[in-house]
Amino acid sequence: MLLVSADQDNEPPLLRRESLFPGVPDEDWNDWHWQFRNRITSLPQLARFVSLPTARLQQLQEVTRNFRFGITPYYLCLSDPADPHDPIARQSLPAIEEYLYRNTGEDDPLHEEHSGIPGLTHRYPDRVLLVISNTCAMYCRHCTRKRIMGEGAVRPVDLDRMIDYIKSHTEIRDVIVSGGDPLMLSTSRLEEVLSRVRAIPHVQIIRIGSRVPCVLPQRIDAELCGMLSKYHPLWINVQFNHPRECTPEATRACDMLLRAGIPLNNQSVLLRGVNDDAETMRALIHGLLRMRVRPYYLFQCDPVRGSEHFRTSIAKGISLLEQLRGHTSGLSVPTYVIDLPGGGGKVPVGPEYLMHYDERAGTAVLRNFQGRVFPYVDPSHDREPEAPSQDASEPPAPVRDDSTVVQVQGALPAHAGEPVSVSESAPASVAP
Ligand code: SF4
Numbered sequence: 001m002l003l004v005s006a007d008q009d010n011e012p013p014l015l016r017r018e019s020l021f022p023g024v025p026d027e028d029w030n031d032w033h034w035q036f037r038n039r040i041t042s043l044p045q046l047a048r049f050v051s052l053p054t055a056r057l058q059q060l061q062e063v064t065r066n067f068r069f070g071i072t073p074y075y076l077c078l079s080d081p082a083d084p085h086d087p088i089a090r091q092s093l094p095a096i097e098e099y100l101y102r103n104t105g106e107d108d109p110l111h112e113e114h115s116g117i118p119g120l121t122h123r124y125p126d127r128v129l130l131v132i133s134n135t136c137a138m139y140c141r142h143c144t145r146k147r148i149m150g151e152g153a154v155r156p157v158d159l160d161r162m163i164d165y166i167k168s169h170t171e172i173r174d175v176i177v178s179g180g181d182p183l184m185l186s187t188s189r190l191e192e193v194l195s196r197v198r199a200i201p202h203v204q205i206i207r208i209g210s211r212v213p214c215v216l217p218q219r220i221d222a223e224l225c226g227m228l229s230k231y232h233p234l235w236i237n238v239q240f241n242h243p244r245e246c247t248p249e250a251t252r253a254c255d256m257l258l259r260a261g262i263p264l265n266n267q268s269v270l271l272r273g274v275n276d277d278a279e280t281m282r283a284l285i286h287g288l289l290r291m292r293v294r295p296y297y298l299f300q301c302d303p304v305r306g307s308e309h310f311r312t313s314i315a316k317g318i319s320l321l322e323q324l325r326g327h328t329s330g331l332s333v334p335t336y337v338i339d340l341p342g343g344g345g346k347v348p349v350g351p352e353y354l355m356h357y358d359e360r361a362g363t364a365v366l367r368n369f370q371g372r373v374f375p376y377v378d379p380s381h382d383r384e385p386e387a388p389s390q391d392a393s394e395p396p397a398p399v400r401d402d403s404t405v406v407q408v409q410g411a412l413p414a415h416a417g418e419p420v421s422v423s424e425s426a427p428a429s430v431a432p
Helices: 032-037 054-066 087-092 096-100 159-168 187-198 222-231 248-259 278-290 314-324
Strands: 127-131 174-178 205-209 234-238 264-270 294-300 335-340 345-348 354-358 363-367 373-377 405-407
Touching: 054 096, 127 159, 159 187, 174 187, 187 205, 187 222, 222 234, 222 248, 248 264, 264 314, 278 294, 278 314, 294 314, 314 335
Parallel strands: 127 174, 174 205, 205 234, 234 264, 264 294, 294 335
Antiparallel strands: 335 345, 354 363, 354 405, 363 373
16 A cells, blocks of 8 residues: 655645556546546445455444445545544544444434424524435545435435425525535536525525535536526535645635635534644644635534544643634634534634623733733723712612623633733733
């Protein structure tokens, strides 16, 4: 097996195409139909690239009985498939941990299947999620929707009921089309979905969730971009999890979508052994910015059955954010979010920079990315006017019961200084 180490922040990785798929002409390699037809979807196929001793083969048979498997030749070539610790292989190749953790977690931790219309989730007031297929170019081992990726099954989608639901809920202004991967539908089928959603007057924006630019960038062609550009305002959320995925092929695909007027936001998943260290995360977000893709969310990995080995602690996520914020462009720092089990929705989590805040006094103490401590004073027009000195015979002035006092000592890093006493006449900075 040819091993190539990737320079994570500068050079695109060298593809292993010649060693893994010798003799495939460019015409085929760059044709997404060829890539899709030649996906590795079974263990005997995988055994051509990875040594699978009998014991491991038996274990992986248990895994693939439970969880669907499929990887494009292109994406396989970004990995060292023989190395189980390889970050690309970890995301794409079945692993015995999926079997070991088959009873840990839930099939549907986010409670997406509760609307009464299969595939439709209406959790937030003005947005709705449509899961319109269960086909992906590559089946991510950490996928939140592993439950719907039954091998060979095509999910029946009642588009009529979905459309009727959106029509009857005039508060919906944002429709998220996801899957499975919507870009794996035929262009004509996807156009049917988009045109019917776009025809609903109160729908303002359409968003598509797709991993295709990352795992099958050949799919992004002029025909697809031309069709998508008819349904603006249209956004696409992509998922890149490792800097090695930011290849010239992915850059070309993203560039075509951007030139079609489609803003691209990245939704990474924080994955143990893939991107849970600051160096990798920094290289990833820098790679995304070079592709003009905005790092938007960093998701805590959901507690999905068979994915426990990918999960990290919240402390790990906060620590990563701490090592990014202020240390690199703010534009590149994603919002770290936890999608609450049970359908509670997404909540942002991150390092605490507001150490103390007294709303009534209008004073605050904040720390910066270096742990240096600064006082801050609210504008006078937003502060409680000072009560005049009172005669002892008068009743005391009423105290506002909606004021806020925040004291967040526990969030301080070890190197931070002590909070300073604050007064309006304090200097702008008390940092050393
Ligand atoms: S592309 Fe998305 S839906 Fe498909 S397997 Fe990966 S995470 Fe799941």
